[in-house]
Amino acid sequence: MEFELLGQEGEARRGRVTTAHGSFETPAFIPVATQGTVKAMTRAELCDIGIEIILSNAYHLYLRPGPELVRAAGGLHRFMAWSRPILTDSGGYQVFSLEGLRKVTEEGVTFRSHLDGSEHLLTPEHAIEVQQMLGADIIMCFDQPVAYPSDRAVTEVATERSDRWAERCRAAHQDNEGQALFGIIQGGFDLGLRAESARRITTLDFDGYALGGLSVGEPRPVTYEIIDHLLPLMPAHCPRYLMGVGTPAELVEAVARGMDMFDCVLPTRLGRNGCVFISTGRLNMKNAQYQEDFGPLDPACGCEVCRHHSRAYLRHLYKAGEILAARLATYHNLYYYLGLMTEMRAQIAAGRFEEFRRQFHARQEVLE
Amino acid sequence: MEFELLGQEGEARRGRVTTAHGSFETPAFIPVATQGTVKAMTRAELCDIGIEIILSNAYHLYLRPGPELVRAAGGLHRFMAWSRPILTDSGGYQVFSLEGLRKVTEEGVTFRSHLDGSEHLLTPEHAIEVQQMLGADIIMCFDQPVAYPSDRAVTEVATERSDRWAERCRAAHQDNEGQALFGIIQGGFDLGLRAESARRITTLDFDGYALGGLSVGEPRPVTYEIIDHLLPLMPAHCPRYLMGVGTPAELVEAVARGMDMFDCVLPTRLGRNGCVFISTGRLNMKNAQYQEDFGPLDPACGCEVCRHHSRAYLRHLYKAGEILAARLATYHNLYYYLGLMTEMRAQIAAGRFEEFRRQFHARQEVLE
Numbered sequence: 001m002e003f004e005l006l007g008q009e010g011e012a013r014r015g016r017v018t019t020a021h022g023s024f025e026t027p028a029f030i031p032v033a034t035q036g037t038v039k040a041m042t043r044a045e046l047c048d049i050g051i052e053i054i055l056s057n058a059y060h061l062y063l064r065p066g067p068e069l070v071r072a073a074g075g076l077h078r079f080m081a082w083s084r085p086i087l088t089d090s091g092g093y094q095v096f097s098l099e100g101l102r103k104v105t106e107e108g109v110t111f112r113s114h115l116d117g118s119e120h121l122l123t124p125e126h127a128i129e130v131q132q133m134l135g136a137d138i139i140m141c142f143d144q145p146v147a148y149p150s151d152r153a154v155t156e157v158a159t160e161r162s163d164r165w166a167e168r169c170r171a172a173h174q175d176n177e178g179q180a181l182f183g184i185i186q187g188g189f190d191l192g193l194r195a196e197s198a199r200r201i202t203t204l205d206f207d208g209y210a211l212g213g214l215s216v217g218e219p220r221p222v223t224y225e226i227i228d229h230l231l232p233l234m235p236a237h238c239p240r241y242l243m244g245v246g247t248p249a250e251l252v253e254a255v256a257r258g259m260d261m262f263d264c265v266l267p268t269r270l271g272r273n274g275c276v277f278i279s280t281g282r283l284n285m286k287n288a289q290y291q292e293d294f295g296p297l298d299p300a301c302g303c304e305v306c307r308h309h310s311r312a313y314l315r316h317l318y319k320a321g322e323i324l325a326a327r328l329a330t331y332h333n334l335y336y337y338l339g340l341m342t343e344m345r346a347q348i349a350a351g352r353f354e355e356f357r358r359q360f361h362a363r364q365e366v367l368e
Numbered sequence: 369m370e371f372e373l374l375g376q377e378g379e380a381r382r383g384r385v386t387t388a389h390g391s392f393e394t395p396a397f398i399p400v401a402t403q404g405t406v407k408a409m410t411r412a413e414l415c416d417i418g419i420e421i422i423l424s425n426a427y428h429l430y431l432r433p434g435p436e437l438v439r440a441a442g443g444l445h446r447f448m449a450w451s452r453p454i455l456t457d458s459g460g461y462q463v464f465s466l467e468g469l470r471k472v473t474e475e476g477v478t479f480r481s482h483l484d485g486s487e488h489l490l491t492p493e494h495a496i497e498v499q500q501m502l503g504a505d506i507i508m509c510f511d512q513p514v515a516y517p518s519d520r521a522v523t524e525v526a527t528e529r530s531d532r533w534a535e536r537c538r539a540a541h542q543d544n545e546g547q548a549l550f551g552i553i554q555g556g557f558d559l560g561l562r563a564e565s566a567r568r569i570t571t572l573d574f575d576g577y578a579l580g581g582l583s584v585g586e587p588r589p590v591t592y593e594i595i596d597h598l599l600p601l602m603p604a605h606c607p608r609y610l611m612g613v614g615t616p617a618e619l620v621e622a623v624a625r626g627m628d629m630f631d632c633v634l635p636t637r638l639g640r641n642g643c644v645f646i647s648t649g650r651l652n653m654k655n656a657q658y659q660e661d662f663g664p665l666d667p668a669c670g671c672e673v674c675r676h677h678s679r680a681y682l683r684h685l686y687k688a689g690e691i692l693a694a695r696l697a698t699y700h701n702l703y704y705y706l707g708l709m710t711e712m713r714a715q716i717a718a719g720r721f722e723e724f725r726r727q728f729h730a731r732q733e734v735l736e
């Protein structure tokens with residue numbers, strides 16, 4: 001994997017990551033394909049929108065259909081018919097979410113499947129092996145995030161263990177040239193522990209570095225403070241991946257703070273639930289006010305949905321429980337997110353990102 | 369509306385219907401867009417597949433979002449962004465299905481909404497008015513089908529009333545040049561009553577004639593016997609519409625018996641439920657036997673889905689409850705149905721329909 005830095009304005013930067021399945025431009029938004037499909041979307045639609053990389057979940061694919069089956073299919077790219085880059089997360093976050101169904105030891109995490117209750121042990125080595133079998137272009141270390149808030153002692157134990165697991169992941173992935181491995185900086189919400197984790201993780205010579213364990217309920221100023229504090233500790237020549245973020249405004253702020261990659265379920269999940277992102281904020285399409293609104297979702301948007309369909313039609317589809325509602329909103333939301341990233345890259349290239357950032361937030365105030 | 373007869377082989381015939389929103393070739397399969405959307409499909413996909421006409425349900429749109437709203441949107445074509453022909457059914461069949469929630473009098477049907485229990489009276493005149501507000505190219509008379517089996521007395525009362533309602537529908541639709549109105553022949557499963565209904569309905573000078581009240585649970589030989597018996601009574605210069613039919617094999621048989629138009633929820637409903645139609649029959653994609661089957665749904669099919677996706681992937685999507693499963697299967701099934709109709713038209717044109725019909729049934733025996 002290669003990372004080229006193509007431009008910078010303040011901390012905001014523009015770059016290109018090249019993987020075994022082609023390249024993607026950064027700052028990059030990575031739609032989430034939890035179970036081997038970006039929910040409600042086809043591969044052709046993702047390509048139409050200009051999506052260059054997607055994220056799938058090793059935890060989910062490990063449980064169903066199983067990594068052996070995906071490998072037998074020729075790997076995840078072939079299984080889901082996606083020829084562009086794929087990133088898989090390790091399952092650390094999903095296992096962390098199984099409150100009460102898991103037990104953490106130095107060896108790994110014992111957990112019960114959310115599907116059938118079966119018991120599994122996931123170790124750092126096994127998490128890497130599963131991701132190798134899936135065959136994504138970028139894979140992630142197996143880690144242990146902490147909740148917000150957590151006390152310092154709990155955070156310290158989890159962080160130091162995560163960092164030891166990162167070493168084990170690194171060791172388990174020595175010979176795999178086609179797959180990049182990213183380290184994940186933990187440390188909860190303690191700036192000192194975050195800095196210690198950053199120092200340990202960045203000595204391990206990963207292909208990229210992620211900030212993990214954020215966007216788990218903490219206030220936004222806390223997230224931004226951690227990013228600002230960690231940025232000087234993250235190597236400039238590697239992509240910086242802020243996991244699980246975020247809203248359009250959060251993406252703008254994280255790009256301004258030097259982050260390059262982002263994944264989030266918001267555009268797809270909120271789309272299925274009736275919420276669409278537009279240039280001035282977001283709309284809940286189920287609201288009665290749109291019942292006879294025959295205008296487009298976003299008058300400023302040029303996507304297929306906005307060119308052909310009205311708010312009234314979309315509202316009708318939601319009220320009627322039609323699959324097309326989820327489809328149209330997901331398509332529009334991803335189009336909006338991709339357009340936002342494209343615009344940020346262009347503004348950085350033109351040296352006008354700071355001005356864009358101000359205007360973006362000013363626009364958002366109308367509705368948010 | 370115009371109907372041109374372009375060719376005939378035996379009773380099977382090829383034609384073209386031209387409406388205010390363009391023409392469609394017959395024999396035509398009409399996908400069902402119950403609530404103003406062919407479930408799980410976009411307008412662009414329907415066009416890609418070559419769908420020329422769709423059916424929507426006046427009953428459903430009457431209850432939600434309401435014909436006033438659709439009219440305010442500029443009519444159903446604009447509301448659902450579909451610029452090709454639309455046919456609406458009158459609601460007779462849907463009201464008939466509300467067993468226990470309806471009361472039939474000479475004036476019309478009083479029923480309770482399946483959505484909120486509110487009480488409504490639908491008369492022939494009102495059913496026409498609703499369809500005029502929706503603005504479809506072809507609209508249907510309001511009728512009263514009977515269940516299978518029904519005794520002769522019940523069938524006679526319902527049929528004679530339906531025929532009187534047909535006169536009232538005809539009278540309510542005198543001045544509407546842009547919209548074709550089709551009469552519906554009822555008569556249940558009594559050949560004598562069917563013939564009487566056909567004689568009465570065909571004197572009313574409709575733009576087309578439908579056989580209604582079939583495919584409600586009766587054995588297939590009964591359906592075919594009724595078609596054969598009624599065919600000589602249906603004017604050759606008008607399109608003949610067999611409502612609610614059917615499976616691929618039933619379509620072949622109905623085309624052989626001189627029918628021109630068909631609508632059915634099977635390709636969309638079964639697609640959502642895991643069943644795909646292929647050239648040799650049908651497959652239930654949820655079956656374990658497809659778990660590691662990395663071949664296409666149908667090796668003989670050239671659709672987007674068969675060109676890119678495997679049975680194993682589709683099965684995974686069903687097991688995972690993903691919307692994409694419904695999307696891919698619906699797309700494939702409609703592609704299959706449209707391909708079947710295209711092939712039948714070509715075979716009639718070439719004078720080889722009878723040979724095709726034999727080969728079709730021979731192929732089906734492999735799986736059905």
